[in-house]
Amino acid sequence: MPDNVSLAxxxxxxxxxxxxxxxNVTSILDPELLLDQTVDIICDAFGFYYAGVFLIDExxxxxxxxxxxxxxxxAMIANGHKLKVxxxxxxxxxxxxxKALIALDVGVEPVHFKNPYLPDTRSEMALPLSxxxxxxxxxxxxxxxxxxxxxDDITVLQxxxxxLAVAIHNAHLHTENRRLLARAERRARxxxxxxxxxxxVTSILDMDELLNKTVDIICDAYGFYYAGVFLVDExxxxxxxxxxxxxxxxAMIAAGHKLGVxxxxxxxxxxxxxQARIALDVGEEPVHFKNPYLPHTRSEMALPLIVGDKTMGAVTxxxxxxxxxxxxxxxxxxxxxxxLAxxxxxxxxxxxxEAAHAxxxxxxxxxxxxxxxxxxxxxxxxxxxPISTSVGLLREDLESLHDTDPDLVESMLEDLxxxxxxxxxxxxxxxxxxxxxxxxxxxxxxxxxxxxxxVVKMGISSDMVTYHIAPDLPLGVADVTxxxxxxxxxxxxxxxxxEAVADPHLTVEVVPVNRGDFVAVRITDNxxxxxxxxxxxxxxxxxxxxxxxxxxxxxxxxxxxxxQLDGQISAYNAPGGGATFExxxxxxxxxxxxxxxxxxxxxxLIDDDDPWSRFVxxxxxxxxxxxxxxxxxxxxxxxxxxxxxxxxxxxxEIRSVLKHLRAAGVGVKTLVVASSLxxxxxxxxxxxxxxxVLLKPYTRAKLAEIVHL
Amino acid sequence: xxxxxILLVDDERLVRRSMEKTLLRAGFDxxxxxxxxxxxxxxxxxxxxEEDGPFDIAILDLNMPNFEGVDDxxxxxxxxxxxxxxDADLPxxxxxxxxxxxxxxxxxxxxxxxxxxxxxxAGLIELVNDILDVE
Numbered sequence: 097m098p099d100n101v102s103l104a105x106x107x108x109x110x111x112x113x114x115x116x117x118x119x120n121v122t123s124i125l126d127p128e129l130l131l132d133q134t135v136d137i138i139c140d141a142f143g144f145y146y147a148g149v150f151l152i153d154e155x156x157x158x159x160x161x162x163x164x165x166x167x168x169x170x171a172m173i174a175n176g177h178k179l180k181v182x183x184x185x186x187x188x189x190x191x192x193x194x195k196a197l198i199a200l201d202v203g204v205e206p207v208h209f210k211n212p213y214l215p216d217t218r219s220e221m222a223l224p225l226s227x228x229x230x231x232x233x234x235x236x237x238x239x240x241x242x243x244x245x246x247x248d249d250i251t252v253l254q255x256x257x258x259x260l261a262v263a264i265h266n267a268h269l270h271t272e273n274r275r276l277l278a279r280a281e282r283r284a285r286x287x288x289x290x291x292x293x294x295x296x297v298t299s300i301l302d303m304d305e306l307l308n309k310t311v312d313i314i315c316d317a318y319g320f321y322y323a324g325v326f327l328v329d330e331x332x333x334x335x336x337x338x339x340x341x342x343x344x345x346x347a348m349i350a351a352g353h354k355l356g357v358x359x360x361x362x363x364x365x366x367x368x369x370x371q372a373r374i375a376l377d378v379g380e381e382p383v384h385f386k387n388p389y390l391p392h393t394r395s396e397m398a399l400p401l402i403v404g405d406k407t408m409g410a411v412t413x414x415x416x417x418x419x420x421x422x423x424x425x426x427x428x429x430x431x432x433x434x435x436l437a438x439x440x441x442x443x444x445x446x447x448x449x450e451a452a453h454a455x456x457x458x459x460x461x462x463x464x465x466x467x468x469x470x471x472x473x474x475x476x477x478x479x480x481x482p483i484s485t486s487v488g489l490l491r492e493d494l495e496s497l498h499d500t501d502p503d504l505v506e507s508m509l510e511d512l513x514x515x516x517x518x519x520x521x522x523x524x525x526x527x528x529x530x531x532x533x534x535x536x537x538x539x540x541x542x543x544x545x546x547x548x549x550x551v552v553k554m555g556i557s558s559d560m561v562t563y564h565i566a567p568d569l570p571l572g573v574a575d576v577t578x579x580x581x582x583x584x585x586x587x588x589x590x591x592x593x594x595e596a597v598a599d600p601h602l603t604v605e606v607v608p609v610n611r612g613d614f615v616a617v618r619i620t621d622n623x624x625x626x627x628x629x630x631x632x633x634x635x636x637x638x639x640x641x642x643x644x645x646x647x648x649x650x651x652x653x654x655x656x657x658x659x660q661l662d663g664q665i666s667a668y669n670a671p672g673g674g675a676t677f678e679x680x681x682x683x684x685x686x687x688x689x690x691x692x693x694x695x696x697x698x699x700x701l702i703d704d705d706d707p708w709s710r711f712v713x714x715x716x717x718x719x720x721x722x723x724x725x726x727x728x729x730x731x732x733x734x735x736x737x738x739x740x741x742x743x744x745x746x747x748x749e750i751r752s753v754l755k756h757l758r759a760a761g762v763g764v765k766t767l768v769v770a771s772s773l774x775x776x777x778x779x780x781x782x783x784x785x786x787x788x789v790l791l792k793p794y795t796r797a798k799l800a801e802i803v804h805l
Numbered sequence: 806x807x808x809x810x811i812l813l814v815d816d817e818r819l820v821r822r823s824m825e826k827t828l829l830r831a832g833f834d835x836x837x838x839x840x841x842x843x844x845x846x847x848x849x850x851x852x853x854x855e856e857d858g859p860f861d862i863a864i865l866d867l868n869m870p871n872f873e874g875v876d877d878x879x880x881x882x883x884x885x886x887x888x889x890x891x892d893a894d895l896p897x898x899x900x901x902x903x904x905x906x907x908x909x910x911x912x913x914x915x916x917x918x919x920x921x922x923x924x925x926x927a928g929l930i931e932l933v934n935d936i937l938d939v940e
Contacts, residue, residue, distance in 0.1 A: 481924035482823035489826050523924055773906040775922050783919065783935060788910075 110249060113141035114256035121260050127267040131163035134260055138237060139165050145240045146214055148172070149225070150179065150187050151233035151264070157181055159191045159234055168213040190222035190234040196250045196257075197222045200243040219244035223254055225261035232261060279424075286428040289317030290435065303443045307339030310436055314413060315341045318425065321416045322390050324348070325401075326355065326363050327409035327440070335363050335409055344389040363410045366398035370407045372430060373398040374421060395420035399430050401437035408440055476522060483519035487512050538661060540571040540684040541579065541771075542794045543615045544606040545708040549744035549771040549792075550583040556591070556602070558746055564605040565707075572615045572681035574661045576791060579681065580772035582657040582665075585650035586619050586677045593623030593675060614663065614680040625669040634667060654679070691796045697721040697803055702729060702753055703742035708792065712740070715796050716803070729753050733760045738803060743770030743777070743789070754784035767802065769793065809937060810851065812860040813837045814844035814884060815900065816869035820923065824864070831930045836860070840870050841884040848888055862896045862933060863888055866923075867908060878908075882915055889916045896936045 120137050124130040135147040148169055150159035161177040163169065179185040182192025189197055199220045211217065217238040225233040235257045239245070245253075292313050307325045314323040324345055326335035337353040339345065355361040358368035366373045375396045387393065393414040401409045411433045415421070421429075491512055498505045544565045551561055572579075587602070594600035605618040626634065635655045651667075654677075658665040664680040699716050701723055703709040709725055716723045724731060727747035733739075739762060741753060750768075757766050763785030769792040770777065778789040793799040811833045815821040821837050828835045834857065838844035844865070851859045867881035877883070885897050896918040901909045909920035918936055921929060 478817065478923070479819070482817075482819040484924065485823035485827055489823070489830065492830070775901055775906050775909050775920060776925065778906055778909065779920055779922065782913070783932075 107248065107252065110142065110252040113138075114252050114259075116141050117256050118259040121263040122266070124263065125267050125270045127264065127271055130263060130267045134263075135163045135165045135169065138235075138256075142237065144237045145216060146236075146238040148236045149233060149260075149264075150191070150236070151225075152181060152191060152231065153178075159187050162233070172213050186220060186222035187234045187236060190224045191231050194224045194226060194231050196224065196254050198245045198247070198250065200245065214238060216240045218242040221245045221250070221253060223250075223257035225257055225264065227261050227265040232264060235260060283424060283428075285317055286425070289313050290428055290432045292317070303440070303447070304339070306436075306439060306443060310411075310432075311339050311341045311345065314411070314429070314432070318413070318429075320413050320420075321392060322412070322414040324412045325409065325436070326367070326412070327401075328357060328367060328407065329354075333357060335367050338409075348389050362396055362398040363412055366400050366410045367407050370400045370402055372400065372426065374426070390414055392416045394418045397421050397426065397429065399433040401433055401440060403437050403441040408437055411436065477525070480519045480522040484516055484523075487516040487519070537575050538573050539576065539798075540686075540688065540795050541574050541576050541681075542569070542708055542711070543572040543574075543579075543617060543681050544569060545706065545792070545794070546574075546576060546579055546771045547583045547604055547606065547617050547619075548706065549742075550580050550587060551602075551604070552744035552746050554584065554587055554591075556587065560600060561602045561604060564603065564607075566607040569606060569615055570608065570612065571684040571794060573684040573686075574663070574681050576794075577772040577774075578657045578661065582654045582679060583617070583619075585654045586679065589650060589677070590619055590621035590623070590675070593621050595623075597623055608683070609680055612683065614682055616678050616680045618676050618678045620670045620674050620676040622674040625673060626667060626675045631667060631669075688795055689797045691800050695719045695721040695803070698735060698737050699723045699803065700731065700733070700736040700739045701725045701742075702727065702739065702745070702748075704746045708794075709742070711794075712799060715799055721803075729756050733757070733762050736762070736765065739766045740802075741766060741768045741786075742792075743768050743781070750781070751784070754781065754786060758785040763787070769802075808834070808858075809862070810834045810836065810857060810860045811933070812844060812848055812851070812863040814839075814841065814863070814869075814881070815866040816840055817866070820866075824929070827929065828933075831933075833933070840874075841872055841880050844884055845872075845887055848891070852891070859892070860895070862898065862936060864898045864900065864921075864929075864933075866900045867905075867912070882912060885912065885915060885917055898932065898936070 117134070117137050121130060121134050124133060131149050134149060138144060138147040144165075146165045146168060148164040149162050151162045152158070153160050157180065158178045159181055161169070161172050161179075164172050164177075179187045182188055186197045186199060189195075200218075217240065219239040219241055221237050223235045223237070224231050225235055237253065311323040311325060314320060322341050322344060324340035325338050327338045328335050333356065334354040335357055337345075337348050340348050340353075355363045357364055359365075362373045362375060394417055395415040397413045399411045399413070400407050401411060411429070413421075413429060491509065494505050494508055494512070544563075548563070590602055591600070594602075599622070601622045603618075603620040605616075605620070607616055607618070608614070609616040634651050655665055658679060658681075662682050664678075666678050668676055668678075670676045695716070697716065697719075699712075699721060701709055701712055703712075703725060704727055705725070713723045713725060724736075727745065729748070739757060741750065741757075743750065745753065754763075754766070754768075757763055764787050766786040768781050768786050768789045770789060771792050773789065773791060781789050790802065793802050809832075811828055813821060813825055813828065813835055814837070815824070816839050818839070821839065825835050825837050836847050836851070838847050844863075848860060848863070851857065863885075865881040865884055868878045869876070869880045871877035871880040871883055881899055885899065888895055888897060893916075897916065899909065899912040899917045899920045900923045901912075901920050902923065912920055919932060921932060
């Protein structure tokens, strides 16, 4: 039994040690460091064999050893040493009952757990660590002395334990504060990033810039490995990468990276369902696409870009950390994606609006230009008309003066030629520009017959042309005069392209195309072809590869004519050399009027044996009439009610045919039919005493009108 | 040939003059008018002209100011009608644009003997001679 003096001294020593511990522990703010140092401080100050700190886990069931003196402590922590709260151990009792316990001569204490790591312990004290009403753990101090602790010591050591508990609590609070602060800072940064996206996206009108800026902001603000934006294509089949962070993004865009909507990729699934998808360990997620460009990705999030009920695409965000995305990240990134979606939609609407506006402006400008240009061209052309007449007169005068000064007259004649050529060009420009702009009167036409007629009327020798006409061609629909004009331009273009060719040859192919919606006429020459550079330019008005004597209007007029009849025209180099012009004329899809033909008409058809003449023969015979066909008119002309003469005759010269008919007195029964009508031609033919010059009938109804069946 | 009198009516001064010169050189006697009223006046005066006699043929532009002085694409047709009212057998040639087939045919339907595309004067003399030969 210690005497009073030594008792007082011991108490003073303990108080001193307790105060020292209290001072030291309260200044340590890092919880781990605090616990580690506490056990050393206690052992050193009190001279104990061992000290350990247990903290109650989140479940409240276990007191887990968090710090222990020396190797024994380290070994126990490594083994996950823990004791049941309210269990039979001294720590269990101290935490469960919230009171200090002393075991002296531990060999006989029933409550003590025989700890193999601490074989020399002979006395032990367990002190609860409490803050307010809450027990957060317990402190164990152990001594190699038997009966090292008295009940009096408890008070002093409990004071120290209370201070330790407060220090531990404070350190935890401090850590928690720092965590909350960091979270607040991160949240502020994310909000800043989101608002940056919001701010920028409304000010960026260019879609590419908008998307690229967005992926940069996402990666910079969140510190993510990669971000990319996919937009769904027009067909709704593919999500196409439009912007991607860094070199990986650039490489994928260059490679045309796209993912099938509704496919196995996260983006594909996200777009199809309109829902965010998250893969936190992408190696195990079946939905994730193993992307060789992004080998380090361990977490991926796909966020849909939705406006209204339409998913326009998705944003992918990827991190090199597993489980990288917090709920907050997801919420703020989705908010950002929502803003981005609205911005993309706005940019698209703006683009559409701009396109519509540009189209409107173009149309209006074109209309205004076309109207005023036509007036101007008409005016200029009319003013140029007298030039050639005057030049003709001047030329006559000059030629009569030839003997006076031959050189001067030659020079003046050359100048006159220049004047005449220029005037002719101006007049031809007028015709090229005004002609195609005339109002069209579309009707069903035999496209192959029209092109054949143009070839014949241009005087192109039949030896020079090979035809490939598909059988049973449907009728096209076109203004036949304009269509003839277009064929004429293309054929003339072909002839000119072959000027330097020794054996010029044209191939004319007429076939149904586009699932039978169009009849295509392909005119191929064996000239030098068209350079890549010129393939686009040839359609421009006033562009010519053939020098100044061409106004360069033929092909642009062609394009205009084909556009007006809802057809298509294209040019390409033929595989075997030369250039091919393909004119696709829409197929007539209306219903031809049912005509009940009945006639005893006797018709003489003056025409070559071609599809059109066979059509006429068939119709008239079906109606009960009679048809004779001849090219050279070496037939008895009596007894015919009507004589039809094709304007484009290959096997005969139409003027001699008409002269013959006039001489036979059957001019009034004669109708000339042509696949295009021009004043000069009718002017040329009417004086032969024919009844009329008319457009060729290509349907039974039109034929019936002419023949009066 | 010197007896053949031609009435040429066109409001375009240069066209009128160059055609006039072409016809004059071919040996025709040409009178010109710059509008339909003047043309009709000349025609009526010529009917009473005991020295030179009436016109043998008239060449009319279609598009020019009409009798009210208003630009009219059919002014020439209106003059045509008035001329034929006076002389139903008068050969008339109308001048048209290069692709006005319908209007040219209408002129013929209203009594014109022929039509001719402006600016292609090279064939005009031949046409006039053809028409007069037939007469």
